Amino acid sequence: MTFEELDLNDNVLDALYDMRFETCTPIQEHCIPQILEGKDILGVAQTGTGKTAAYLLPIMSMLDDGGFPHDAINCIIMSPTRELAQQIDQAMQGFGYYLDSVSSLPIYGGNDGNRYDQEIKSLRLGADIIIATPGRFISHIQLGNVDLSKVSFFVLDEADRMLDMGFSEDIMTIAKQLPPTCQTIMFSATMPPKIEQLAKTLLKNPVEIKLAVSKPAEKIAQKAYLCYEPQKLKVLEDIFKAGNLNRVIIFSGKKQKVKEINRALVRMKINSDEMHSDLSQEERDQVMFKFKSGATDVLVATDILSRGIDIDDITMVINYDVPHDVEDYVHRIGRTARAERDGVAITLISDQDVYYFQQIERFLEKEIEKVPLPEGIGDGPEYKTALRAPKKGGARGSRGGRQKYGQPRGGRNRNAKPANQHAQGGKSGRSRNGHNRRKPNKPASNA
Structure with a gap:
C-alpha cells in the first residue's frame, strides 16, 4: 500500500x-x-x-x-x-x-x-x-x-x-x-x-x-564461541588481533561487566569506550559522539544501546553474554548489517548460557557456527542439549534510569529539512507536483 x-x-x-x-x-x-x-x-x-x-x-x-x-x-x-x-x-x-x-x-x-x-x-x-x-x-x-x-x-x-x-x-x-x-x-x-x-x-x-519477531538480516554472519567465563577476554583479544577493530559494539547484560570489559580492552591498547546507565547524560552524549564520528573503534554497552539507535556502519557485534530473550538477541545483532551492508555477529557462550543460546537457535531454525577456541586457552564447555534454564542467581542486566533535564523547542524548527529516515522502507518516488525534488540531507543526530 x-x-x-x-x-x-x-x-x-x-x-x-x-x-x-x-x-x-x-x-x-x-x-x-x-x-x-x-x-x-x-x-x-x-x-x-x-x-x-x-x-x-x-x-x-x-x-x-x-x-x-x-x-x-x-x-x-x-x-x-x-x-x-x-x-x-x-x-x-x-x-x-x-x-x-x-x-x-x-x-x-x-x-x-x-x-x-x-x-x-x-x-x-x-x-x-x-x-x-x-x-x-x-x-x-x-x-x-x-x-x-x-x-x-x-x-x-x-x-x-x-x-x-x-x-x-x-x-x-x-x-x-x-x-x-x-x-x-x-x-x-x-x-x-x-x-x-x-x-x-x-x-x-x-x-x-x-508483527511476528523478524529474524536477523541474512547479511549478518552469525558465529559463536563456547568458552568459560575466564576465557572470554582471551577470545576477544584473539578476535581483535585479526584486525577486526573498526566499528564494533560489544554487548553485556550487566553494567559492571561492561566496565570490566572496557578496562581490559584499554589494557590491550584497544581504542574503546563504555556506555551504561551509570554515566551522566553529558557523558553518554560524548561517548556516542566519539563513536559515531569514528574517534572510538570499539564501544562496550549494556542493552541501553541495543534498540532505537541508528548507526548504519557497524561492522561487528559481539555478545559477551547470551541474551535470555530471543528478541534481545535480534535487537543486539541488528545493530550491524544495516543499510544493505554486511556484518558479523559473534556470541560468547558460557556453560551457564547454553540453554538460552539453544532457544535462540530454535527460533532462528538453524545451527549457528561454533568457532574453535584460540590455541593456548584450553577447552571450552560442551554444547549439550539443555532441557531447562539454569537456576537464577539474580537479575541479569541493568537498564537505564531516569533522566533529569530537557531541551525545549516551541513550534516547528524552520531550519530542519525533511529527513531521509524513520519511515523505514518507503520506496523512492517522484514528488507529488510532478517533478523530482532534490533529496534533503539527513540531519545530524544529537544522540
Missing part, C-alpha cells in the same frame, strides 16, 4: 514525497487507518519496522487539519530514553516540514537549568506535541507546569522498555490526569504479562496489531 492511498493530510504527503517515501511498511499500513479512525492501538513491533511513522503521520495529519486548541498540549509521546526521544523529534521535524500549524517540544534529561526554564515557558504557551521521557515529564507535573486536561493523543513508545526501567508508576501518574476521551496508542517490542496488564488498564477496546 502507498501513503497516497491513506487518508493523510496533503502537507504530510508532500513531506513524504520529498523524502522519497512512497510505500508503507506493514505496521504503518495496519496502524495509520485505525489511528485516523480514533481507535486505541496496541502494537507489537520491533525497532526498524517503521512504528515511529505509524503513529506520527496520522497524529500530525489530524492536528494540521485543525479542530484542536492552539494554546494546549494536544499529544504526549513517552519515550524510555533521551536517545529515542531525540530520534522521534527528528522524525517529526522531517514529516512536519510543511506543517506550519503544528508545534513540538522535546523534554528529556541532560540539559542545564536555563533550558529547563525555557521548557517551562514553552509548556505554558502550549505545544501540540510533547516528546518526553517519563522522569523528566513527571517533574514538570509535580511542579504544576503542565496542563493535561486537553490532551487528545497519548503514545507510549517501547512500553516494555519503560516498564523494565521502572517507569510504571510514572506512566500511571500521567495517564490518570488525561481526559477520558484521550486516544491511547501503545507500542511494545514484546508482550510480557506486565504489558498485557498495562494495556488492559490504559486502552479502551484497542485494535491489536502484532
